[in-house]
Amino acid sequence: MAQTHKQKRLSAWSTPILLIAILVVFTVLVTIFGDKSLARMAAQTLIRVTFVVGLWIFVGNSGVVSFGHAGYMAIGAYCSAWLTLDPMKKGLFLPDLWPFLANAEWHVLPAAVASGLLAALVALLSGAAILRLSGIAASIATFAFLAIIYTVYSSWEGVTGATSSVVGLTRYADQWATLGWASVTVLAAAWYANSSSGLALRASREDEVAADASGINMYRHRLISLVVSAFFAGVAGALFGHSLGVLNPNSFYLGVTFITLAMLVVGGIGSLTGAVTGVLVLSIIIEALVRMERGIAVGETTLALPTGAQEIIIGIIMILVLILRPAGLTGGRELRLRIGGR
Amino acid sequence: MNAIPQLFFDAMSLGGIYAMAALGIALIFGVMKLVNFAHGEYIAFCVFALIVPSTDAVAVMFIGKAPAIVLIPILLLVGAAVAVASEFFVFRHMRRATPVAMMISSFALGFVIQNTLLLVYGSRPKAISLWPELNKPVSIIGASIPLLQIIVILTTLIVVVALALLLKKTRIGLEMRAAAENFTMARLLGVRANVVITGAFALSGALAAAVALIMVTQTGVADVRMGGQIMLVAFIATVIGGLGSLPGAVAAGFLIGAASVILQGFLPLEARPFRDAFLYTLVIVVLLLRPDGLFTSNSTKPRV
Numbered sequence: 001m002a003q004t005h006k007q008k009r010l011s012a013w014s015t016p017i018l019l020i021a022i023l024v025v026f027t028v029l030v031t032i033f034g035d036k037s038l039a040r041m042a043a044q045t046l047i048r049v050t051f052v053v054g055l056w057i058f059v060g061n062s063g064v065v066s067f068g069h070a071g072y073m074a075i076g077a078y079c080s081a082w083l084t085l086d087p088m089k090k091g092l093f094l095p096d097l098w099p100f101l102a103n104a105e106w107h108v109l110p111a112a113v114a115s116g117l118l119a120a121l122v123a124l125l126s127g128a129a130i131l132r133l134s135g136i137a138a139s140i141a142t143f144a145f146l147a148i149i150y151t152v153y154s155s156w157e158g159v160t161g162a163t164s165s166v167v168g169l170t171r172y173a174d175q176w177a178t179l180g181w182a183s184v185t186v187l188a189a190a191w192y193a194n195s196s197s198g199l200a201l202r203a204s205r206e207d208e209v210a211a212d213a214s215g216i217n218m219y220r221h222r223l224i225s226l227v228v229s230a231f232f233a234g235v236a237g238a239l240f241g242h243s244l245g246v247l248n249p250n251s252f253y254l255g256v257t258f259i260t261l262a263m264l265v266v267g268g269i270g271s272l273t274g275a276v277t278g279v280l281v282l283s284i285i286i287e288a289l290v291r292m293e294r295g296i297a298v299g300e301t302t303l304a305l306p307t308g309a310q311e312i313i314i315g316i317i318m319i320l321v322l323i324l325r326p327a328g329l330t331g332g333r334e335l336r337l338r339i340g341g342r
Numbered sequence: 343m344n345a346i347p348q349l350f351f352d353a354m355s356l357g358g359i360y361a362m363a364a365l366g367i368a369l370i371f372g373v374m375k376l377v378n379f380a381h382g383e384y385i386a387f388c389v390f391a392l393i394v395p396s397t398d399a400v401a402v403m404f405i406g407k408a409p410a411i412v413l414i415p416i417l418l419l420v421g422a423a424v425a426v427a428s429e430f431f432v433f434r435h436m437r438r439a440t441p442v443a444m445m446i447s448s449f450a451l452g453f454v455i456q457n458t459l460l461l462v463y464g465s466r467p468k469a470i471s472l473w474p475e476l477n478k479p480v481s482i483i484g485a486s487i488p489l490l491q492i493i494v495i496l497t498t499l500i501v502v503v504a505l506a507l508l509l510k511k512t513r514i515g516l517e518m519r520a521a522a523e524n525f526t527m528a529r530l531l532g533v534r535a536n537v538v539i540t541g542a543f544a545l546s547g548a549l550a551a552a553v554a555l556i557m558v559t560q561t562g563v564a565d566v567r568m569g570g571q572i573m574l575v576a577f578i579a580t581v582i583g584g585l586g587s588l589p590g591a592v593a594a595g596f597l598i599g600a601a602s603v604i605l606q607g608f609l610p611l612e613a614r615p616f617r618d619a620f621l622y623t624l625v626i627v628v629l630l631l632r633p634d635g636l637f638t639s640n641s642t643k644p645r646v
Contacts, residue, residue: 065442129626133633136377136441137581141629144622147574151622155615254570258453265446308461315454322447323435 009194014337016190019276020183023049026280027179038287039175040243045283046178047239049276052263053185054232056275058225059264061198063205064135066226067257068126068142069233071149074252075122076115076234077241078153081166083111084242089168096158108172112181112238119234120227127226131219146257154249166247173243181239185232189272192228197221259286262318268328273335281329282314289313348487349607355491357599358498359556361592363576364583365505366549368591371580372522373542374437377445380428380452382573383459384547388421388554389564390459392472397464403472410473417555418548424455425547426540433539452569459566467565472558494556501552502592505545509588514541522586578625584635594636598625 023046030042055069082090082097083106090102106114130141153160160166192198201221204211211218241247259282267278295304321328363381370378394402408416432451436444476490509515514537520528521538529535557568579598583590601624605617613620628636 063442065446129630133629136445137585137629137633137635139442139445140377140577140581141626143574144578144625148619148622151616151619258449261446262450265443306461308457311457312454312461315450315457318450319432319447319454322439322443322450323432326436326439326443 011336011338012194012334013190015272015334016186018335018337019186019273022276022280023179023182023186027175031175041283041287042175043173043178043243045279046175046182047173047236047243048260048263048283049182049279050178050185050239051233051236052260052279053182053189053272053275054229054236055260055264056229056269056272057189057192057232058222058229060269060272060275061193061201061205061225062222063269064131064222065139065261066142067139067261068130068145068149069230069260070252070254070257071146072119072123072230072233073237073240073256074149074153074249076119076237077247077252078160078166078237079115079118079234080108080111080238081169081241081247083114084108084170085166085168093161093166094159108170108242112235115238116231116234119237120231123227123230124223127223127230131222131226146253150249150253153252160249161247163249166241167245169241169245169247171242171245173239178239178243181235185235186272186276188228188232189275192225193272197224201225259314262314265318266321266328268330268332270327270332271330271334274328274330274332277330278328282317285317286310286314349603351487351491351495353600353603354596355494355599356603357596358494359553359572359595360575360579360599361498361595362501362549363553363572364579364591364595365501365588366546366553367573367576368580368583368586368588369518369542369546369549372586372588373518373539374433374525375441375444376433376448377441377577378546379445379449379573379577380455381546381550381576382569382571383452383455384421384424384428384550384569385554385557385572386459386566386569387424387455388417388551389470389558389568390463390566391417391420392558393463393468393470393564395462397462403470414555417551421547421549421551421554422544423547425543425550429540429543434536452573456566456569463564463566465566467563469562470558470564471562472555474562476559490556490559494560497552497556501549505588514538518542578622582625582628582632582635584637587635587637590635590637 027042027046030038034042051069051073055066058064058069059066082094082101083104085094087103087105090097094102126145130138130145133141154163156162193202198221200211200216201218201224203214204216204218204221208218237252240251263278263282264275265278266282267276268274289305289310293305293307293310325331363385366384367378367381370376370381392404394404396402428451432447433444436447439447476493477488479486480489480492481487507515509519517528517533517538518541520531520533521535525535528538553572557572558564561568575598576595579594580591582597583592583594598621602617602621605620606614609617609620
């Protein structure tokens with residue numbers, strides 16, 4: 001009995017290792033065979049892995065859909081910009097920053113960690129309020145949270161540059177740096193899902209009443225998972241800023257919320273494998289559609305999809321997956337090795 | 343010029359729009375526990391149905407050319423048709439799905455409708471002039487207010503009363519209320535599920551069309567993104583009103599309209615761009631004090 005328990009624990013740990021291996025293979029293949037634009041696409045994909053796996057830590061384990069994570073991403077992205085931008089530029093574009101931030105010239109790694117921590121702190125405060133609500137009401141309250149963050153960041157002229165973009169961020173987030181963070185996120189997600197808090201939270205997802213009767217404090221575990229999840233959403237935001245070099249509040253609103261939720265749903269909300277699969281599958285489809293929008297030469301003529309068809313097709317794929325395979329492509333199962341026979 | 347009646351009419355007319363949008367969402371939630379994120383896009387769709395499809399900056403009227411007596415019923419039918427079609431193609435296949443899965447698919451559907459509109463009409467907002475004479479001010483008890491505001495307030499009252507009569511006095515209304523109370527039980531007792539659900543979607547779509555008409559007349563702009571903001575407010579109204587409670591949705595719609603007008607009127611000038619942030623914070627505070635909403639219906643609570 002003790003033996004099988006140990007084997008199960010070990011085999012649960014094979015999931016993140018296998019997933020990271022897939023990500024490494026993906027990155028190496030793209031770097032060897034792809035051109036520069038494909039390498040950039042790989043970096044974007046790995047940032048999305050970081051974000052979606054972060055999102056999964058909360059949504060997958062608690063069963064509460066969050067529309068607010070793009071807000072945590074925005075908080076992280078701007079925090080990293082405040083900490084790393086050249087003080088001269090900050091004086092010019094963001095004149096109202098507090099002196100401590102205005103003079104900060106941090107290294108990018110501690111800045112990314114600090115961005116995650118700020119997002120986690122905001123998650124602690126906002127979650128303490130929002131998570132008191134029941135499932136669907138909480139989802140809509142996270143939407144209100146997203147709207148608050150968007151309104152603040154797109155109107156606070158002297159601190160966020162409002163709707164004019166913040167430019168000149170160091171573009172260090174290539175495919176290798178993002179691969180590192182994506183792997184850390186996958187490990188952390190597996191660790192949280194197998195921790196006592198993660199197990200308790202999943203019990204409450206399956207049956208709220210039974211979990212409550214077993215002495216599980218659902219509110220507390222939802223809050224813990226939201227804080228962990230927002231940390232990685234914040235880090236993903238920081239990486240996003242440092243891969244494009246430009247920040248605009250519109251990058252962190254409904255568009256990214258939709259695409260990342262689509263990835264999570266298509267892959268399967270129920271499992272970590274689903275989150276990673278969804279990002280990889282949809283990113284590859286999106287890349288293919290973008291190339292088709294640019295046009296493919298067939299003999300003399302160029303066939304091209306109209307601009308904007310990409311979003312429509314992704315939306316239809318998402319609806320079809322929800323109708324035909326409601327649990328997503330992976331059906332809530334994890335990719336894992338069987339350790340110890342049988 | 344009298345400030346208090348002015349504020350009152352502003353609040354009532356804005357609240358009326360929110361209340362009608364919230365009713366459209368609450369109706370469907372009551373019948374099938376679907377949080378319909380596509381509702382805002384129904385509104386945008388109805389707005390764009392008024393004009394000829396093209397990506398030009400200048401809008402050419404299409405249905406919008408017809409006289410009001412023809413235009414209004416046609417647009418209500420268009421709204422109802424979009425909503426019924428979305429039920430037929432998407433939500434009918436998800437009857438057994440969880441509320442979360444339905445919510446996400448409606449989000450996806452809204453995204454598809456919005457991007458289709460973008461593809462057909464282009465992303466630039468277009469100027470539309472529909473019934474411009476309604477924006478002329480008339481003076482009532484010392485306040486000069488556009489005629490449209492009075493029409494909006496009256497329309498909201500008529501819609502709410504008509505809906506209440508429909509739900510209380512007709513057979514389909516009785517079936518809808520029964521379905522909202524306990525769907526499985528209602529079906530066992532002979533309520534025709536498809537008729538009820540199609541009926542709810544048709545009503546909801548017609549409400550979206552009414553909101554679309556009012557918004558176009560008021561703002562004179564057709565913008566692909568115009569559905570998003572009002573949908574968010576309408577959702578919040580349904581949650582504050584108590585999910586599934588129709589009177590609650592109406593009351594909360596008016597409440598949010600009033601709060602928004604009051605914030606706009608009394609916030610210091612430099613804080614005004616942040617008005618929506620204050621509004622949503624207020625919403626979260628209200629939810630903290632009354633997590634089940636201000637008017638809770640018993641059927642939404644899980645039975646143990």
